[in-house]
Amino acid sequence: MNRALLSLFFYANLAIVLAIAAYRAYLYAAAPDASALLVRQIDKIEAVAAEGGPLRFAVVGEGNNSIGMLEREVIPRINASDVDFVVSAGNIVSGGGEDKYRSILQILSHLDIPYLLTFGENEFEEFGSTRFYQRFGPHFYSIALPQARLVFLDATGHTPTDWQERWLRDILQSEETRPVIVFVGHPLVAPEHETLFEPDRGAWSEPDDRDRLLGLFRRLGVDMVISAGAATYSDQVVDGIRHIVTGGAGGFVVNDETSFYHYLDLSADRDGIQADLVRIDTAPTPLAQRVEGLWFFVYSLFYVGWLNFLAIFSAFVLTAMYLYNRLFRERRYYPDYDLRVPVDPGRPLRIAMFTNTYLPSINGVAVSVNRLKTGLERQGHEVLLCAPSYDDQRPEAGVFRIPILISLGAAFRLANPFHRQTWRTVREFQPDVVHLHHPYWLGSLGLRMARKLKVPSVFTYHTRLEQLAHAIPLPGALFRNVIAHWLVRRFANRCDEIIVPTPIIRDYIHLIGVDRPVHVHPTGIEVERFRRRNPTQLAELAARFNPDGRRILVTIARLSKEKNLDFLIAAMKELKARQAPPFRLLIIGDGDERARLTSTIRDAGLTSEVRLVGSVPMQDIPAYLALAQLFVFTSVSETQGMVILEAMAAGLPVVAVNATGVDAFVQNRRTGMLTEEDLDAWTDAVHALLVNRSERQKMARAALEEAQTHSIERFAADIARVYLIAIGAWERAGKEH
Structure with a gap:
């Protein structure tokens, strides 16, 4: 694959991962203010129940943030029916992440009637317990209506079982005349039919714990237990208590005789409870129904969890490319002993330079660049220096000033790398070589221009970037120990020749993994x-x-x-x-x-x-x-x-x-x-x-x-020879290809 295209693919995936990470951080920081939503729902339900007459409500299980089924099929049908409210038996979200809770709030907004939620396993995972509590209310609670008492338990193990059982004994009396319906997030009695995936397990899944809770239900007169936790429908009576498992509001439904899309239509008054199954078939044939179920599952997965999928995919791509680069790309661990002979073009050179800082700013890099420019021009070479503009700058021949994007005083001026006139000026200058004085910003712009113009690039390493960690808005150790060296290595290895001022900096350049030819030439001075x-x-x-x-x-x-x-x-x-x-x-x-x-x-x-x-x-x-x-x-x-x-x-x-x-x-x-x-x-x-x-x-x-x-004269002559070596190597490489 073309190396430039491969690099583009790599950085595109890196940008995706960073963008998703930033979006996640934003979701956590900008969580909605919605709180205790169930309080308002209960107020509405109590107002309806106070009117008397049988209370009718729908029950859904395993909603799983399903867009295809829960939002587009189940909710419209429930809205069109005469039910007074709807209850989630658990797992209405596919996970407890912030994005999942935001999505279910959007889905629930399509309901025309109040709703109640059971705290299930999906609501709990990914630190979702706090989000549920903040947005909706407690993990276990009870509603006493004239027609029935509804009890919601926390079966995730987040709330101790002995505390909940004590609470049940306090709120339920054996002489209770109203029907009692308990909602619990996982089945207490195994479903009638074998399921493709094992049903959820929870706080009362162990035999001793389950038997203790069921015994308590019998003593307290519980009439019905409704649970989610399995993508099936099951209705059976055990020891006088009716156990219904409902898991057809979304998720991965097989769409056969035991696993199909559905919801429950319940009617309750003091005479008892009636529960009817409402099956939802949207495809005409069994095969089409199975394809439909798979499609709804995948569609919802991507619709709600596409960011997760994209982040995981991009992370895998980055890992694969990193391993390929480490394991299979040829590396040069020894110096290049090919004869590097400077060429004589028979005329003065045209050199384009790029620097992030220049006069009138007084610093080592600005002074060094100025001296090199001066020395080269004295030898008859033509220099085009691309540098940031300054408020108090003086006109100087051969200096092209680039407008500023951000200015933080004279020490930091961020030039506009997209300035179209820069490209036009450099292209018209027709440089023989491009000299870069920084491994980022205008340095990166100059490197792109060198490749576009098909001329060699030379990079001078002026500044120890790791020593500037205090001025970078990143963790100091991360920048100092990793990022700074990576930035220099990556940039230098994309250039043709490297210039450093001292032998110890040459050793550093090789130590961090730069395999390009390195020349030691300290900046000259006007003695x-x-x-x-x-x-x-x-x-x-x-x-x-x-x-x-x-x-x-x-x-x-x-x-x-x-x-x-x-x-x-x-x-x-x-x-x-x-x-x-x-x-x-x-x-x-x-x-x-x-x-x-x-x-x-x-x-x-x-x-x-x-x-x-x-x-x-x-x-x-x-x-x-x-x-x-x-x-x-x-x-x-x-x-x-x-x-x-x-x-x-x-x-x-x-x-x-x-x-x-x-x-x-x-x-x-x-x-x-x-x-x-x-x-x-x-x-x-x-x-x-x-x-x-x-x-x-x-x-x-x-x-x-x-x-x-x-002296400056000797310095300029040495650098000019590096240019000629780079041009010669570039020409030989072109002839070989």
């Missing part, structure tokens, strides 16, 4: 820009942030939880407590944690030592770094940490928590200090460099030397 000094600007910054001549520490980070800034502030508090040389930390960046961090700094007594500078224009970053003696960094969520390279290019030694995106550039005790995420150890490292000027200067020289090997 010379960080070596330039503007004395006037430096003097202004010093007057503003360091008028008292302290040692300046600086960090650049978005003010969000994954940047681990609470650890950094706690270290500054410890540093102050140790009476380190006077210092001031400048935190450059902005984010949704600003207000909380401001309070944290104030509560720690660090308002003089720690300053939240806010967002700073990119062109001013070198000046802030030139003001400092030390760059500090505590984030453990980086894939590269470009700000570390920038600090090194400015001639600053680095003290950082040893984590991904940091260890590739900071060489411990050469270009800076790396420690575990331990407050004392990290504070020791900062304190040591603050007091040791010669060691600080030696590391600064080594940091500058290391940073000079990561």
Whole structure:
């Protein structure tokens, strides 16, 4: 089967399962307010019975939410008769789920007369006992009418039998002159004929329990027992008590001489009870009747339980496809050793890029994308960058801005992936390759375009998604341990080439199951820009942030939880407590944690030592770094940490928590200090460099030397070579096919 079609089938079934789950949740949350409906029904029945004369009512059993029989055949006939009300002998629903109870309320609304319900096995299952109680009333109850007493028992075992038997002795007297009819959800006496399915069993099914209840009935003068629980009709007298099993209002009726559609027509007064069978035949021949019974059963099953069927079917499909994918799809567990040779198209490349974030938003991905675009254009390549629009954006050649669907400040702007002009612009651009910078949203749009245009796709893994679990409206552990890695793996394996900034991220990509070729290329920096000094600007910054001549520490980070800034502030508090040389930390960046961090700094007594500078224009970053003696960094969520390279290019030694995106550039005790995420150890490292000027200067020289090997020009050339490799592999694959 075509892989795209198979994927569509998979996600269609996944959507069905999720939609049904959401609908179920909605049903539980939006349950109707209907309560104690039987109270109103009893009031109506008592009003009719008070008029005197024989009381006539219909009895149905095994309704099972049947649309074909109960709603369309039985109820219209009962409405057309002269009965005063109708009684369900049990199992009027096919299950106790919320959807089943909503359906039976709809069916009962077609009745022109009052109704009474017996609590049966179907009413009880799927947590239905609470729904029955809330909507209709108690599980066992009694009605004393002038013509007869009607008693309804709970045979499910939900209510203790000894309590109900005690209650029976209280309400029934042996000298009762009115006929007594008991409704119970399962047969107390086996039906006369063998049934296709075994009759329901319940609280009084064991011989000792049944005999005790029947003995109590005899002593209390019960005249008739009517039950459901079997798709048959049975009428027999045992020890002077008439036992009727009625199960013909729906469900799986065979439509033969012992199992057929029917209801009971009863008439009761003080002289006794008369019960007549009303048989319902809607098909002309026995064969047609059997087909009809099967059709009514299947039809009702789908009409009422189609969501269950669809959910089960879709779940089976998902399971089968998952097992097939795990067991039978070929996997590549070893590197691809095919010779991957870049091609020379003899002209500059046209590269279409897709990113979910870009300037003027200042973050690592936006800066990295901007530098790559700049470097490629300097080499003569043509770039079309598709990015979200921003309120304060500046016109930039080669950038196509996509309108926004949702905006939550500068940090989160959800672009419209259905914008038709985007497709038209990219198609007219005729890219040689599509470069994707996120594994979702506009990244997914770019991947679809690459396939549509039949060009290779390249994906750069910039961000450790699992570290963003706090910002995702899902259980943190579920997103962090499962969804984030699945999302990256699935997206990356659909691309042709993968780019990562550090070797450890390459290892991670392989570990989660990505089998596409992976290239390690850290984002370049403009080394010379960080070596330039503007004395006037430096003097202004010093007057503003360091008028008292302290040692300046600086960090650049978005003010969000994954940047681990609470650890950094706690270290500054410890540093102050140790009476380190006077210092001031400048935190450059902005984010949704600003207000909380401001309070944290104030509560720690660090308002003089720690300053939240806010967002700073990119062109001013070198000046802030030139003001400092030390760059500090505590984030453990980086894939590269470009700000570390920038600090090194400015001639600053680095003290950082040893984590991904940091260890590739900071060489411990050469270009800076790396420690575990331990407050004392990290504070020791900062304190040591603050007091040791010669060691600080030696590391600064080594940091500058290391940073000079990561220029934008080299970075762009390396990425352009990945494009050429992807194009070459794409062309060879096309020729092979």
